[in-house]
Amino acid sequence: TSSHTRVGILNNPSSKIKESNTAIARGILTAFLTQNNSNLKSFLSKLSKEETAKSLASGTKITKFIVPGMDGNTFEKKYNTLGLDLIKTHQMFCQEVLKLLPGQMAIMSNGR
Secondary structure (H helix, E strand, C coil), X not given: CCCCCCCCCCCCCCCCCCXXXXXXXXXXXXXXXXXXXXXXXXXXXXXXXXXXXXHHHCCCCHHHHCCCCCCHHHHHHHHHHCXXXXXXXXXXXXXXXXXXXCCCCCCCCCCC
């Protein structure tokens, strides 16, 4: 509701981290790193749909979901080189620092 709101994402997967089961998480992280706010919002809305998850699970490339205005080349290069270490770091932080169980969700506000 405010243009001054900041949003961040921490991944806390419940299963073993592999490229095949992290397409959406890597897509979200890549979009945060490479896109401006208006394109980011549109892209995240598209990624959050159930049919998108099913399509990605069946082998569709994430670049099919790029929205108009996104820098597709920058997104694709970063997505292909992001790797899984960042998601593993998120998982460790969630479980070791925040004391969340694997897969458990939480909302943090002002670092709390």
